[in-house]
Amino acid sequence: MTHAPVSPVPASPSPRLKLLLILPHPDDEVYGASGTLMTLLAEGHNCGLVTLTHGEAGRTLGLCDTPEELAALRDTELRACLAVIGLTTTPGSSFEQHNFPDKYLQDQPIEPIIETAREALARHRPEIVLTFPPNGSNGHPDHVTTHRAVKAAWDALPEGERPRLWYYASDTAPENEALLPEWLPANLRRDVTPFITRKLQAIACHRTQALSTVDFIRRFPERIVEETFYEVGV
Ligand SMILES: [Zn+2]
Numbered sequence: 754m755t756h757a758p759v760s761p762v763p764a765s766p767s768p769r770l771k772l773l774l775i776l777p778h779p780d781d782e783v784y785g786a787s788g789t790l791m792t793l794l795a796e797g798h799n800c801g802l803v804t805l806t807h808g809e810a811g812r813t814l815g816l817c818d819t820p821e822e823l824a825a826l827r828d829t830e831l832r833a834c835l836a837v838i839g840l841t842t843t844p845g846s847s848f849e850q851h852n853f854p855d856k857y858l859q860d861q862p863i864e865p866i867i868e869t870a871r872e873a874l875a876r877h878r879p880e881i882v883l884t885f886p887p888n889g890s891n892g893h894p895d896h897v898t899t900h901r902a903v904k905a906a907w908d909a910l911p912e913g914e915r916p917r918l919w920y921y922a923s924d925t926a927p928e929n930e931a932l933l934p935e936w937l938p939a940n941l942r943r944d945v946t947p948f949i950t951r952k953l954q955a956i957a958c959h960r961t962q963a964l965s966t967v968d969f970i971r972r973f974p975e976r977i978v979e980e981t982f983y984e985v986g987v
Pocket residue numbers: 777778780781893896
């Protein structure tokens with residue numbers, strides 16, 4: 754039996770990514786950013802996605818029974834979605850999924866989540882990193898926790914080495930008043946109409962999350978064709 758040589762340091766750093774998404778759930782990538790991902794990939798850029806959980810605490814819509822089955826189903830849905838987007842079929846782009854517990858991210862020590870974000874930023878050196886805003890967009894505790902971890906990792910970088918920091922954002926103020934104090938209206942917009950057919954197909958890969966899909970379309974129909982973000986510090 755031969756042993757592969759141990760090489761703790763890769764021969765060359767991984768190619769720099771244009772855009773890196775760090776998000777808690779399978780499907781968080783698709784509603785507000787899949788058109789932007791498709792645009793950047795079509796332009797020849799490499800992009801990346803870090804999904805922190807398997808989404809096992811989400812709705813099942815009766816499509817499966819146990820959290821384990823839901824995790825497996827959502828993993829399959831996410832991979833189908835990423836294939837439609839082209840992220841997993843573009844050499845040089847990157848997808849990784851972690852095993853943090855869905856729904857209970859907020860109850861975890863935050864340091865390992867910060868470390869995951871820090872490590873991904875160091876490895877990919879993205880030009881832009883995208884995550885949820887301080888209010889988690891919809892107040893979901895996993896979204897808020899992910900925001901805090903990514904922001905902490907970003908803050909810890911020397912100022913000259915920080916990527917541009919984007920949050921999901923809308924022009925519409927949140928219906929829930931508790932979300933208003935930390936609401937950041939969009940200051941950056943991207944027309945994704947050339948990719949609308951594929952974006953709809955990508956969204957539809959997340960079959961178990963059909964209620965999230967209709968909720969998003971009901972609240973933010975304009976964000977299907979124009980993806981809007983808040984860029985920090987501009
Ligand atoms: Zn989510």
